[in-house]
Amino acid sequence: MPLTQEPTAKASWPPTGGQPYDVVKMGRFGESFTQIAERKNIRKPNGDPDPWRIIEFNFKTRNPKEVNWYLQKVFKCPSTPDGLNCAFAGGERIFLPVTEDPQPNPVELTDDQIKKLADAFDIDPSAVARFISQYGWTAIDSTLSGIGLLAEAGLIGAASTAIGAILVPVQGVLGFVFFFIWLNRLDQEDQISMGAFAGCFQFADWVVTPNARFASGAVRSPEFPDRWVRRDFVHARTDQPMADYQQERYDQLKAAWNDGAQKMRDNLERLLGEARTKATMEMRKKANGKDVPEVSREKFEDLVKLYILSETGAIINQTKEDRGSVVVNYVYPKIKSRVENATKVNLIREALPYPSTRMSQ
Numbered sequence: 001m002p003l004t005q006e007p008t009a010k011a012s013w014p015p016t017g018g019q020p021y022d023v024v025k026m027g028r029f030g031e032s033f034t035q036i037a038e039r040k041n042i043r044k045p046n047g048d049p050d051p052w053r054i055i056e057f058n059f060k061t062r063n064p065k066e067v068n069w070y071l072q073k074v075f076k077c078p079s080t081p082d083g084l085n086c087a088f089a090g091g092e093r094i095f096l097p098v099t100e101d102p103q104p105n106p107v108e109l110t111d112d113q114i115k116k117l118a119d120a121f122d123i124d125p126s127a128v129a130r131f132i133s134q135y136g137w138t139a140i141d142s143t144l145s146g147i148g149l150l151a152e153a154g155l156i157g158a159a160s161t162a163i164g165a166i167l168v169p170v171q172g173v174l175g176f177v178f179f180f181i182w183l184n185r186l187d188q189e190d191q192i193s194m195g196a197f198a199g200c201f202q203f204a205d206w207v208v209t210p211n212a213r214f215a216s217g218a219v220r221s222p223e224f225p226d227r228w229v230r231r232d233f234v235h236a237r238t239d240q241p242m243a244d245y246q247q248e249r250y251d252q253l254k255a256a257w258n259d260g261a262q263k264m265r266d267n268l269e270r271l272l273g274e275a276r277t278k279a280t281m282e283m284r285k286k287a288n289g290k291d292v293p294e295v296s297r298e299k300f301e302d303l304v305k306l307y308i309l310s311e312t313g314a315i316i317n318q319t320k321e322d323r324g325s326v327v328v329n330y331v332y333p334k335i336k337s338r339v340e341n342a343t344k345v346n347l348i349r350e351a352l353p354y355p356s357t358r359m360s361q
Contacts, residue, residue, distance in 0.1 A: 002079050002086050004072060005065035013074055015058055018095030019321075020361060022227065025090025029078070032087070039223070040096055041209060041320050057097040091238070098319075109137075109148050116151040120160040121310045128306070131315065135210040135302050147303075149293040150283070158286040159295075162279035163307045167271050176263050176335065190233055192345045194253050195260025198222060200335055201356040202264040204328035207308050208320050214269045215297035221261040227360035229253050276300045324354035 021040065023030040033051035037043070044050045052062055059070045064085070071077040071086035080087045109117070109132065111125075118125040137147075150156050176199050201222035206212050212219045227238055234250045236242045242250060276297065283292045295303070309315040314326035329351050336347050353359055 001083065002068045002072065003065050003084055004069040005063065006069055007059075007061060007063075007066045011058075011060035011070070013058065013070070015095050017098065018057060019098050021094055021096050022357070022360065023088045023090055023092045023094065024223070024226075029080075030088030030090035030092065036094075036096075041211075042096065053097055054094070058094055098321075109151070113148045113151040116154075117147070117156055120151075120156040121306055123310045123315050127315045130318065131302075131306055131309070135305065137299070137302065146293040146295045147299060150295065153287065153290070153293070155283045155286055155292065158282040159279045159300075159303060160307060162282040163275050163304055164311075166275045166278055167304055167307070168311065171271075176260075176267050188252075188256075189345045191252060191256035192339065192343050193347050194229075194256040195263070196335055196339045196347055197349075197352065197356070197359075198257040198260035199264040200328050200332045200352055201354075202261040203268070203331050204324045204354060206265075206268060207305050207327050208314070208323040213298050213301050214265075214272060215301050219265055219268075221258060221265075222356045224254055224257050225356050225359035231360075272301060272304060275304060321354060328352045328354045 021036065023036070024039075026035070031039070033054050034049050037049035037051045037054055042050050042053055055067055056062055059067060061067060061070075068086045071088075075088070075092045077086040077092070078089055079085070114128050114132070115125050118128045121128070147156075150159065198221070205222050206214075206219055229250065230236045230238055230242075233253055234242065234246045236246045236250070279300070280292065306315070308327065309323065312327050312330040314323040314330075317323045317326060332352050340346060353361075
């Protein structure tokens with residue numbers, strides 16, 4: 001039996017003001033609160049996932065026994081293998097706190113260096129300072145010295161120019177479009193749409209997620225909008241097993257989603273390598289023979305994100321969801337027009353919600 005304790009003062013459930021979230025089934029059980037915090041970028045100031053923010057928002061407690069009580073009473077959750085706790089089965093709807101990202105940590109860049117970085121990307125210095133903190137440029141990161149030296153040497157502008165020349169968002173999708181040309185228009189129009197949507201969400205997720213970097217192999221596929229696909233494409237109920245023909249259709253759409261996301265990841269990783277090579281050449285040229293400080297692949301990738309956030313105007317937003325909405329709807333019209341021209345398929349949406357799971361709401 002799970003260890004439970006009935007709360008003296010019970011929380012009113014569901015909570016108000018939160019963002020609905022449907023727990024994803026992962027094998028025998030659903031996601032844990034820690035996995036949800038990781039997926040939805042709900043973190044402590046030090047960057048670690050913060051499951052207790054989600055738990056406290058839903059149940060107004062940090063007592064594990066009381067949490068088990070709520071999981072049993074509200075969701076009828078099964079026991080974990082050890083029998084001591086409860087676990088989600090998958091499909092439960094909880095609510096996520098809508099708050100700003102963690103407060104910035106101290107950084108090593110001086111105010112003058114931050115100003116030079118802001119000038120190169122034509123944005124407010126406060127937005128740069130917030131970006132540096134939220135996107136992982138911590139005070140103990142030795143590569144900050146390289147960014148600072150680039151700013152002092154006047155080379156940040158050269159890096160920004162090179163990035164802009166090769167990785168403007170619309171350029172980053174050109175190879176992606178040809179992925180769809182070979183698809184059979186007559187019976188795969190929905191697959192084309194799924195792949196295009198996934199490519200847009202992949203682009204936005206990568207830009208706005210601080211710990212998503214190709215340099216560290218941490219870029220994941222955007223979450224598949226399961227409920228939306230079941231309801232609007234497969235016409236199956238979410239609380240019942242699908243018929244064989246529905247399952248086949250569902251699997252086709254999910255495969256198209258994953259293929260589209262993978263194609264975007266491939267293009268982005270290739271373009272990042274090209275951009276870093278070009279930026280290094282531009283900085284060496286401007287340095288007139290002087291040594292150019294080394295900027296790690298991780299930090300160069302973040303410079304590219306900074307460029308895209310400034311280019312799209314998303315830099316002024318403080319939450320991941322708001323930034324994601326701006327980025328995904330900046331790149332989607334560009335992908336949409338090219339996919340429609342290449343495949344003669346009309347994509348069914350004029351705008352995309354963010355994150356991808358909001359299609360299911």
